[in-house]
Amino acid sequence: MNLAIKDIRHGLFRFVLTCLGLGLLMTVVLAMIGIYNGLVADALAVVKAPAADVWVVEAGTQGPFAEASSIPATTRDAVARMPGVAEAGAITYQTIEASHAGGTLRLYVIGFEPGRPGGPQRITEGRGLGRSHFELLADRKTGLVPGETIRLGRDRFTVVGLVEDAMNSGGDPAVYVTLADALTLQTAMDPAAARVQAARGDGGLRPPTVAAVVARLQPGADVALLTATVRQWKHLSALSQSEQEQLLLASVVDRARRQIGLFLGILLSVSAVVIALIIYTMTMEKLKQIATLKLIGAPDRTIVGLIVQQALILGISGLAIGLALILLVKDSFPRRVVLEPFNALVLTGIILMVCLVASGLGVRAALKVDPATALGG
Amino acid sequence: MAPGDILVDVRGVAKHYGEGETRVDALRSVDLRVHVGEVIALLGPSGSGKTTLLNVIGCILAPTAGRVELDGDAVFDGKWLRSDLRRLRLDKIGFIFQAHNLLPFLTAEENVSVVLDLAGWPAERGRERARDLLDYLEVGHRAKVKPALLSGGEAQRVAIARALANRPRIILADEPTAALDSGRAQLVMDLLRKLASDQKACIIAVTHDEKIFDRFDRLIHLRDGRLVDS
Ligand SMILES: Nc1ncnc2c1ncn2[C@@H]1O[C@H](COP(=O)(O)OP(=O)(O)O)[C@@H](O)[C@H]1O
Numbered sequence: 001m002n003l004a005i006k007d008i009r010h011g012l013f014r015f016v017l018t019c020l021g022l023g024l025l026m027t028v029v030l031a032m033i034g035i036y037n038g039l040v041a042d043a044l045a046v047v048k049a050p051a052a053d054v055w056v057v058e059a060g061t062q063g064p065f066a067e068a069s070s071i072p073a074t075t076r077d078a079v080a081r082m083p084g085v086a087e088a089g090a091i092t093y094q095t096i097e098a099s100h101a102g103g104t105l106r107l108y109v110i111g112f113e114p115g116r117p118g119g120p121q122r123i124t125e126g127r128g129l130g131r132s133h134f135e136l137l138a139d140r141k142t143g144l145v146p147g148e149t150i151r152l153g154r155d156r157f158t159v160v161g162l163v164e165d166a167m168n169s170g171g172d173p174a175v176y177v178t179l180a181d182a183l184t185l186q187t188a189m190d191p192a193a194a195r196v197q198a199a200r201g202d203g204g205l206r207p208p209t210v211a212a213v214v215a216r217l218q219p220g221a222d223v224a225l226l227t228a229t230v231r232q233w234k235h236l237s238a239l240s241q242s243e244q245e246q247l248l249l250a251s252v253v254d255r256a257r258r259q260i261g262l263f264l265g266i267l268l269s270v271s272a273v274v275i276a277l278i279i280y281t282m283t284m285e286k287l288k289q290i291a292t293l294k295l296i297g298a299p300d301r302t303i304v305g306l307i308v309q310q311a312l313i314l315g316i317s318g319l320a321i322g323l324a325l326i327l328l329v330k331d332s333f334p335r336r337v338v339l340e341p342f343n344a345l346v347l348t349g350i351i352l353m354v355c356l357v358a359s360g361l362g363v364r365a366a367l368k369v370d371p372a373t374a375l376g377g
Numbered sequence: 378m379a380p381g382d383i384l385v386d387v388r389g390v391a392k393h394y395g396e397g398e399t400r401v402d403a404l405r406s407v408d409l410r411v412h413v414g415e416v417i418a419l420l421g422p423s424g425s426g427k428t429t430l431l432n433v434i435g436c437i438l439a440p441t442a443g444r445v446e447l448d449g450d451a452v453f454d455g456k457w458l459r460s461d462l463r464r465l466r467l468d469k470i471g472f473i474f475q476a477h478n479l480l481p482f483l484t485a486e487e488n489v490s491v492v493l494d495l496a497g498w499p500a501e502r503g504r505e506r507a508r509d510l511l512d513y514l515e516v517g518h519r520a521k522v523k524p525a526l527l528s529g530g531e532a533q534r535v536a537i538a539r540a541l542a543n544r545p546r547i548i549l550a551d552e553p554t555a556a557l558d559s560g561r562a563q564l565v566m567d568l569l570r571k572l573a574s575d576q577k578a579c580i581i582a583v584t585h586d587e588k589i590f591d592r593f594d595r596l597i598h599l600r601d602g603r604l605v606d607s
C-alpha cells in the first residue's frame with residue numbers, strides 16, 4: 001500500500017493545483033535559462049557565421065564587433081597570399097534602418113564577397129547571391145520573403161533567399177549583400193562625410209575600406225603563427241576565431257549576460273524557497289496522521305518514504321509541466337530562447353536536491369512528533 | 378493463575394509532568410497486573426491519570442520511575458529496555474482511540490489493512506482479514522468509504538477493527554464506546570470480551586459509561602494518580 005500516492009489522490013485537486021503553480025514557476029526559470037542561452041547564442045551567431053579561423057582587423061582595435069575597425073579592401077589579397085591561408089574574404093558590417101510594410105525595420109547589413117568566406121553557411125529558402133547587383137539574403141526574422149524588394153540607401157534590393165539565426169548582438173536581424181553593394185551603401189548612407197571629403201578634394205578617390213578580412217586556413221596550419229605574422233604589419237591586427245568569440249562575450253554581451261545570470265540566480269533561490277515551503281507545509285499538515293501511523297507501529301522508513309515520495313512527485317510534476325509549457329511557448333518570444341537537454345538535466349538535478357533538502361526539514365519535524373499526540377482530543 | 382498468564386505487569390510506576398512549581402504528579406506508584414482474558418475498566422475523574430497510565434502501558438510514554446512488563450518481556454525498568462517500541466506496539470498492542478483518528482486518505486478497509494501491511498502480511502490476506510473484521514463489526518458495507526463520510530459510530534467500529542487487526546494481546550481503549558448508542562456499546566463490549574477470550578488477550582478500557590460496567594471483570598479506580606480500592 002503506497003501511502004504517498006493514496007494521500008495525493010485523496011487531495012488530488014489541491015495537489016494538481018500546487019503542481020501547476022510550481023510548473024509555472026519552473027516555466028519562468030526555464031524561460032530565463034533559455035533567454036540567457038539565446039543571448040549568448042545570438043551574440044555568437046554573427047561571429048560564427050563566416051566559419052572563419054582568423055579575423056584580420058585594424059591595428060589597435062578589437063574589431064569589428066567590440067570596436068569599429070576599418071582596413072583597406074586590398075588587405076584581402078595580401079592575406080589570401082599568406083602561407084597557410086586557404087581562402088580569405090573581405091567583410092563589412094553596418095546597421096541601417098529601412099522602411100518595410102509601413103514600418104521601420106532595423107537591419108544589420110553584412111557585406112561579403114560571394115564565393116569567399118564571410119557569407120552564410122546555410123540558405124534555408126531560395127538561392128544564394130548571384131554576381132548581379134542589388135540582391136540580398138535576409139534572416140527569416142526580418143519578415144522579408146523571397147521575391148520581395150526593399151529599398152536600402154539609394155537602391156532597391158531584391159530578396160533572393162532566406163537564412164536563419166543571423167543577427168547582431170543587439171538582436172537586429174541580418175541581411176547579406178555583396179561587398180560591392182555594401183560599399184556603395186556605406187557611402188550612400190554617409191553623404192555628409194562624402195561631401196566633406198569632396199570638399200577636401202579627394203571625393204570618391206579614397207580607397208574602399210572594409211571592417212575585417214576573414215580567413216580559413218589549410219589543414220594543419222598554425223593559427224598562432226599566422227596571427228603573429230599579421231600583427232607585424234603596422235596597420236593590421238589579427239584574432240583567432242576563439243579570441244573573437246571570447247572578446248564578444250567579454251565585451252559586448254557581458255553585462256546583459258551577468259544581468260540575466262543574476263536574475264536567474266534570484267529566480268532559482270525563490271523557487272527553492274517556494275518548494276521548501278510547500279513541502280514543509282504539506283508535512284506539517286499531516287503531523288497528526290504521522291503520529292497516528294507511529295502509534296499503530298509504522299517504522300520511520302514508512303514515514304520518511306511518505307514525505308520524500310510526495311516531495312519528489314511534486315518536484316518532478318512541476319518540472320514536467322514547466323518543460324511542457326516552455327516548449328509550447330518558446331517560439332513566441334521575440335528573441336531566441338535556446339534550451340539544451342543539458343540545461344533541463346541540471347535544473348532537474350537542482351530541483352530534486354531542493355526537494356530532498358526540503359523533505360529533510362519535514363522529516364525532521366515528523367520524526368520528532370510524539371505518537372501520544374494522536375491520542376486524546 | 379500461573380505467572381505466564383500475566384500480560385501486563387506494572388510495578389511502582391510514577392509519572393510527573395514538569396518540574397518545580399509546575400510539577401504535576403499524574404501517576405504516583407501504580408501497581409497493576411492484568412491476566413489473559415481479563416477485561417478491565419479504568420475509572421476515575423478527569424485528570425486522575427487514566428490516559429497517562431494507558432500511554433505508559435502502550436509504550437508511548439516513558440514513566441519517571443517503575444517497571445513495566447508486557448507479555449512476559451520487561452520493556453521498562455527506569456529506562457526503555459527495547460529500541461523497537463513501534464514494532465512491539467505493532468505486534469502486541471492495539472489502540473482504540475478516543476478521537477478515533479482514522480487516516481483520512483484511506484478507505485475504512487485500508488485503515489484496517491494498513492496495520493497488517495506494516496506487519497508484513499501479504500496484501501490479499503490483509504484485505505480479507507480487514508473485510509472479515511469490518512463485517513463482524515457490522516460496517517462491512519462501508520468498507521470502500523473514506524472516514525469523512527462515516528458516522529461517529531461507524532468510524533469508532535472501524536477504529537476497533539484496526540486495533541484488533543494484527544491480533545494484539547493487549548488492547549488499550551480510551552472511552553471506546555463514547556461515540557456509540559447504548560445498544561451498540563454493549564454489542565461492542567461483548568465483542569471485545571469474546572476477542573479477549575478467543576485470542577488470549579486482555580483489554581484495559583477507560584470508560585465513564587455505567588451501562589456497560591457489568592461487561593467488565595474488574596473495575597479499577599484512579600484518584601490523583603493512585604489506584605484506590607472500590
Ligand atoms: N503532556 C502533559 N503535560 C503536562 N501535564 C499533563 C500532560 N498530560 C497530562 N497532564 C496532567 O496530568 C494529569 C493526568 O492527566 P491524564 O492522564 O490525561 O488524566 P485523565 O485521562 O484521567 O483525565 C492531569 O492533571 C493533566 O493535567
Ligand SMILES: [Mg+2]
Nearest residue numbers: 427428429551
Ligand atoms: Mg483522558
